[in-house]
Amino acid sequence: MCIRRLFRSSDLQQAWRAASLRCIQCWWRGAHRRTHSGGSAYRAVIFDMGGVLIPSPGRVAAAWEVQNCVPSGTILKALIKDGETGPWMRFMRGEVTTGDFLQEFGRICSEISKTSVPVDSFFSLLTSEQVTQQFPVMTEAISQIRAKGFQTAVLTNNFYVSSGKSFFPLDRSQFDVVVESCLEGVCKPDPRIYQLCLERLGLQPCESIFLDDLGPNLKAAASLGIRTIKVDDPEIAVKELESLLGFSLHWHIPNTCSVRRSMEIPKDALEKYLKDLLGTQTTGPMELLQFDHGQSNPTYYIRLANHQLVLRKKPPGTLLPSAHAIEREFRIMKALANVGVPVPRVLELCEDSRVIGTPFYVMEYCPGCIYKDPSLPGLEPSQRQAIYTAMNRVLCQLHSVDLQAAGLGDYGKQGDYLPRQVQTWTKQYRAAETSTIPAMERLIQWLPLHLPKQQRTTVVHGDFRLDNLLFHPEKAEVLAILDWELSTLGDPFADVAYSCLAHYLPSSLPLLKGVSDRDLTQLGIPTAEEYFRMYCVHMGTPPIKNWNFYMAFSFFRVAAILQGVYKRSLKGQASSANAEQSGKLAEFMSNLAWDLATKEGFRVFKEMPAAKPLTRSYHTWGGPWSLLSPKGTRSYSSVPHAPPAHASKGVLVFSVEGLSPWARDLYDRLQRFMEQHVFPLEPELQRHQASVDRWTPSLLIEDLKEKAKAEGLWNLFLPLETDPEKKYGVGLTNVEYAHLCEVMGMSLYAPEIFNCSAPDTGNMEVLVRYGTEEQKARWLTPLLEGKARSCFAMTEPQVASSDATNIEASIREEDAFYVINGHKWWISGVMDPRCQLCVFMGKTDPQAPRHQQQSMLLVPMDTPGIKVIRPLTVYGLDDAPGGHGEIQFENVCVPKENMILGPGRGFEIAQGRLGPGRIHHCMRLIGFSERALALMKARVKSRVAFGKPLVEQGTILANIAQSRVEIEQARLLVLKAAHLMDMAGNKAAALDIAMIKMVAPSMAYRVIDRAIQAFGAAGLSSDYPLAQFFAWARALRFADGPDEVHQVTVAKMELKQRT
């Protein structure tokens, strides 16, 4: 139904509004019209009236004589009797009154015909509306001539009618000059009257063309040097005029074609219906064209004599009950016209299918001007401002309609417009989906969770855009709002946002041109913000804060519509070029929508007070899920009963209870796996790590990896955000993964077992995000399969590497290679025999701006020139088999295609890589801490000192309490950062990631330290994981950047954002 409408619109939508034919008369052009004539030698066309623009008196007389049994030729003979001095010529020079003329004329006619001739009756007919209708072909021609900048004039031999006014039945506004013989006292062919006309036009004779049906009149004009055309048949004369002027003089009804065979309607029945409707005895054939993109409701242009109409009908065949509701269009336009909203004037709704086969309605074809290009080319800035203001005003007018007074109280449901719309367009999109569009998936999750509360219910147009407005050709006034197919009752801000689509789109966009890349101030066009403010001020409404939601929704809808167009075109219902375009555009629009959604998400976060109760949801909607929460029960999640997979995206799930059933199931399985397979094997794994074979990977780990893979507990780390099609991972959100990663963090060996360990995870994410297909095939695949491992080489011993711009290692371009030289250390994982890839960071251009000097290269570990100098230890622990190595790179040559993203983009990639890497460390640190606290609790319950169990000692209790509080605090911050990554992306979450990286290692360090203390000396031994946890927590105050660097980031942002 309406899904097609948008793209019948823009270039196609004209259908019934095809009024753009007179766009050419627009005011700005009008201003310049007199100065342009398209390079032609002619600058004006002068028309005779009778016989050229309207039927000639001679022809009227011939018909009248037959009807009144007057001998043929009587009137004509009487008209020419006595030439210049005869009664007709004197009448036309205004020398005699109508009464005197008729008396004398009657006498002459009777003498000629030898019978009494009722000349009064002839005169009435001659001046009647019936025979003074301007020939449509001439009306078109005049319109086209003027549009090209030519002047038009009428030079007529006319007379006074009985009212004392001159006889001039035409619309004077079509002409620059009107010269009437009865007013001037001079008649054609007197040369003076031609000269008078030329004088008033301000032209030389050779600059004009004169059309007349009488030879003497033409001869006189020609003798003055005026170019002449003899008019016997107006159609033929217009053709001749066209060839002199060099352009078409026929109206072009945009986007029309002859009626398609399958869409034919019975013409005779329609003509009869229209004649009855218009109450006119029209002459001439009815012209019927079809607007060529009216796929939904076929739409026709009709010209019947002087009437121009538009007919819109339901398509033939069986229809869905709610589809093609032309009755609604008719109803809304009629109701709005009654309360003064400018709309096309609807004439009648015909629900009787017997007339043309289906119900239809007829409306007037509105002449006016449609601005298809939102930048309004050719207009002055003040005119543009005026057009946008008029658009804004008319929207206010529409939204101010009193629904009851207009009889529209039941035109749609009151309230809940946006939830319904989101649902509808999601359904439409799903029905048209051809492949996954990641941004659409995100929006489908996000929109329902951020629905604003509808403040008012008004008529909403549903497709309110500049090119759906018909403007007055000469002033900034909206004559009609068109295209009511999507209208209903709803949230007026949806219309306001929709009317700003162009503000967010580039001017180069096909189909939907925008102005986002234009200088709006210079153009005189209000910005979206100014436009919105203008609306609020005029409506007396306070501005809303979630404008970006409305914009995101608007673009979501456009994307869904485009996807529909694309799907239909694939079925062969549109040209392939269009098909490809609309498919790409759908993705483009959805990305735009998602950008706006993230802005809105960010706003919500920024506005949150620092302290909130745990149950606080970050979304703005208290939707039906919250109703499911049994009253009085306390939940740590804002989604007590989560719906299917990924419903937790967009919601901050504080505890595992709030996870979606799918994520919860993964969580439970992971926990079971840990309990059944990992914790029991820890002592064995630890023994291996302390043995001489420690640099050889443990076979136990390899076995567990296969088991985990078989159970689907594999590559859990890749966020849905990065991998929306779940090509590489399982598709958890960052928040969901946070809960699972915490469980993995409880054992130092677990992350590798689930292929979720650093630095592989960061490297894999880099390859997914930035790698070429070849790079992915070569490196990502073995890493994802757990067959290979990798390292990340940035830190250098000779420079303070917490400032990555200090990095000195060089990457030099040489023919088809890059040559690397540098010294790195603390390179985790490099000692592992399975390590096949080093993601290397070095400088390609030390002269470039600070953050564009670095690049990242994929270096195969077996490349000659890589020398591992030694393994480093952390508190004496060497973390075998991966270890942390010091390495020398000496003239290491790698092919150019191993560059990631391109030279100078290393910093950019590092930012993208380190964000997720950092938060994963923090998630695991929460796991360390929980495990440490659990061990501590068990230990203090089992040991007695000074007469009572340790657990009863006050300091122990205080330490337990302190640890619980600190873990909870850190976890909340981790979850918040993860949520922000899900909702607004890694970049927007940078501050929160820095905060958590500052908080989590120290927190874990303190919690583990308390646990060690409570354990006594055993806590320091390798009998328990505490010592290793402690070493790691301490190391993580350096790894991925020392605390101070994150402190600086947080402080800088604090100062920037909150002062």
Ligand SMILES: Cc1cc2nc3c(=O)[nH]c(=O)nc-3n(C[C@H](O)[C@H](O)[C@H](O)COP(=O)(O)OP(=O)(O)OC[C@H]3O[C@@H](n4cnc5c(N)ncnc54)[C@H](O)[C@@H]3O)c2cc1C
């Ligand atoms: C276990 C472990 C594993 C690691 N794994 C890797 C790896 O795989 N790949 C890799 O490339 N690197 C790795 N690193 C290195 C780590 O990233 C760096 O140690 C870290 O970035 C700090 O750099 P640096 O050691 O050169 O310290 P420096 O830059 O010399 O800094 C020294 C100290 O100066 C202080 N400082 C620095 N900046 C500021 C400031 N702005 N304000 C106040 N004080 C400041 C801090 O206290 C900092 O600790 C690892 C480190 C460890 C401990």
